[in-house]
Amino acid sequence: MCFDSIQRIWWKEVVVYQIYPRSFKDSNGDGIGDLRGIISKLDYLRDLGVDVLWLSPIYKSPNDDYGYDVSDYYQIMTEFGKKEDFEKLIGEVHERGMKLILDLVVNHTSDEHPWFIESKKSKDNSKRDYYIWQKGKNGAEPNNWASFFGGSAWEYDSLTDEYYLHLFSKKQPDLNWENPEVRQEIYSMMKSWLDKGVDGFRMDVINFLAKAPGFPYAPMDKNNFMYKYIHASTMYANQPGMHEILKEMNQKVLSKYDIMTVGECHYITPETALSYTAKNRKELDMVFQFDIVYSGQDLSKIKESIWKWYDVHKESSWNTITLNNHDTPRQVSVFGDTENYRGESAKLLATFLLTTPGTPFLYQGEEIGMTNVIFDKIKSFRDIGSINRYYSLLKQGKAPEEALANIVPYSRDNARTPFHWDDSKYAGFSEHSPWIDVNPNYQEINVKNSLNDPNSILNYYRSLITYRKKNLALIYGNYVPMETNNPVYAYKRILDKNVFLILLNFSSNVLDLSVNKLNIDDFEVVFSNYSHNIDKNVLKPWQAMIFKKSI
Numbered sequence: 232m233c234f235d236s237i238q239r240i241w242w243k244e245v246v247v248y249q250i251y252p253r254s255f256k257d258s259n260g261d262g263i264g265d266l267r268g269i270i271s272k273l274d275y276l277r278d279l280g281v282d283v284l285w286l287s288p289i290y291k292s293p294n295d296d297y298g299y300d301v302s303d304y305y306q307i308m309t310e311f312g313k314k315e316d317f318e319k320l321i322g323e324v325h326e327r328g329m330k331l332i333l334d335l336v337v338n339h340t341s342d343e344h345p346w347f348i349e350s351k352k353s354k355d356n357s358k359r360d361y362y363i364w365q366k367g368k369n370g371a372e373p374n375n376w377a378s379f380f381g382g383s384a385w386e387y388d389s390l391t392d393e394y395y396l397h398l399f400s401k402k403q404p405d406l407n408w409e410n411p412e413v414r415q416e417i418y419s420m421m422k423s424w425l426d427k428g429v430d431g432f433r434m435d436v437i438n439f440l441a442k443a444p445g446f447p448y449a450p451m452d453k454n455n456f457m458y459k460y461i462h463a464s465t466m467y468a469n470q471p472g473m474h475e476i477l478k479e480m481n482q483k484v485l486s487k488y489d490i491m492t493v494g495e496c497h498y499i500t501p502e503t504a505l506s507y508t509a510k511n512r513k514e515l516d517m518v519f520q521f522d523i524v525y526s527g528q529d530l531s532k533i534k535e536s537i538w539k540w541y542d543v544h545k546e547s548s549w550n551t552i553t554l555n556n557h558d559t560p561r562q563v564s565v566f567g568d569t570e571n572y573r574g575e576s577a578k579l580l581a582t583f584l585l586t587t588p589g590t591p592f593l594y595q596g597e598e599i600g601m602t603n604v605i606f607d608k609i610k611s612f613r614d615i616g617s618i619n620r621y622y623s624l625l626k627q628g629k630a631p632e633e634a635l636a637n638i639v640p641y642s643r644d645n646a647r648t649p650f651h652w653d654d655s656k657y658a659g660f661s662e663h664s665p666w667i668d669v670n671p672n673y674q675e676i677n678v679k680n681s682l683n684d685p686n687s688i689l690n691y692y693r694s695l696i697t698y699r700k701k702n703l704a705l706i707y708g709n710y711v712p713m714e715t716n717n718p719v720y721a722y723k724r725i726l727d728k729n730v731f732l733i734l735l736n737f738s739s740n741v742l743d744l745s746v747n748k749l750n751i752d753d754f755e756v757v758f759s760n761y762s763h764n765i766d767k768n769v770l771k772p773w774q775a776m777i778f779k780k781s782i
């Protein structure tokens with residue numbers, strides 16, 4: 232690839248930082264993070280070097296799924312602040328040269344949204360068709376679709392003797408995207424936020440909007456431990472109707488603004504993703520994919536996935552790269568060795584995130600190496616998915632300890648404990664006992680300590696983000712994977728005369744590199760997560776190195 236030939240686009244060059252507002256910073260001592268809290272930390276975020284902030288939902292919500300159940304798309308969630316706070320936030324973000332994107336949650340609303348309250352009233356209500364209502368079959372649910380949070384995806388309503396669809400909790404009824412009025416309402420709402428200066432959207436479960444016509448029964452695969460999810464891919468993910476919706480949304484709204492869009496897509500292949508993101512399709516800019524998170528830490532699978540996504544998208548589309556979000560356990564706990572090499576493994580993941588093709592998305596706390604939390608009682612959990620799962624395991628006859636052990640490693644609460652600002656009570660997140668317990672390791676892992684330590688994970692992120700911005704090869708360079716034995720992962724990024732070679736040791740073992748015949752003699756080391764004694768023939772535990780040469 233020649234430098235002149237690259238088409239520079241701002242959203243390809245940015246580093247995105249996801250904020251889960253409820254857990255980021257509380258400004259008024261009620262134990263819940265809020266918009267003023269975010270404003271007070273904008274200098275920290277600017278100094279970290281991130282360019283775009285993505286806020287998990289901030290709209291009015293009864294918080295059955297913490298904001299992913301919206302009851303008014305135009306209002307700010309009471310706990311998070313007021314309209315003026317949002318206006319101040321967006322102004323201050325822009326003042327610092329950063330951008331702000333919002334979470335667009337339009338597969339479903341809350342059951343407390345006025346549309347649904349109307350819709351429920353009668354079969355001939357003007358809002359009835361805003362949601363998906365079906366008659367039962369043989370005295371049971373219309374079909375066998377399952378909710379992501381357990382149980383059937385259909386809820387019976389005795390008033391009209393019909394069922395409504397909810398792919399998530401029963402307080403999250405799915406909108407009917409076949410209804411043109413629904414589409415218009417959503418487009419107007421999107422425009423109103425964009426007109427306030429919002430710079431784009433992360434689109435929640437966007438590939439689920441169109442459902443399989445006729446709501447057929449789904450094939451089940453009970454041998455697969457994720458069987459309840461299996462039919463999702465065939466019944467409500469990537470249905471043909473998706474393209475019509477996205478094209479219309481793009482034409483009527485997105486194309487009118489200079490913004491970025493990223494769709495959250497579960498059950499997606501690189502090829503299907505391309506059908507949403509290829510430039511000439513005029514649908515979305517990028518999608519997330521979760522191959523790494525669901526890889527079971529199998530490095531061969533990860534290498535294969537990165538290659539495939541790159542290869543399929545390199546000509547006409549653009550990827551994302553992400554390890555953590557508010558739904559995943561902390562990946563440093565999953566992949567890394569938090570007992571012996573927390574710092575090294577977190578920095579290795581940082582190196583991977585910031586040098587692999589695609590726009591990187593990092594999640595609050597990742598930059599200081601926050602870890603999973605081990606809650607020892609069900610009362611500590613807040614995530615509806617984990618709580619439902621716990622009680623369903625008890626129902627199946629599991630002992631409480633066993634049910635707890637089952638939910639602890641996967642719970643979404645792992646990512647949602649309050650952010651660690653310092654070592655004071657409640658980790659500097661709040662003056663008051665927070666809505667969810669603080670991870671007990673906050674006295675060691677926090678921003679204050681990280682700022683004082685030149686070798687901290689935080690300082691590594693800062694300097695690598697700065698370095699990445701100055702070296703376009705790390706953004707636009709061709710991706711060339713190298714043949715190496717696991718647990719070594721090695722690849723080049725090449726643009727014009729600049730060649731970068733990235734070497735990652737995904738293990739706690741010392742490895743002899745000479746066996747891999749990488750020919751690195753003429754490269755110089757420009758980055759490493761170990762400060763002294765860099766030996767080109769040896770990789771230390773979780774060592775990450777970036778080499779450079781000019782050709």
Ligand code: TEU
Pocket residue numbers: 296299300336379399435436495497557558559616643
């Ligand atoms: O997530 C979609 C989704 O499929 C995940 O919630 C998935 O079920 C979960 O990771 C399994 O543990 C999006 C949001 O990111 C999530 O927070 C919401 O709960 C969900 O949509 C509904 O809006």
Ligand code: CA
Pocket residue numbers: 257258259260261262263264265310
């Ligand atoms: Ca608050």
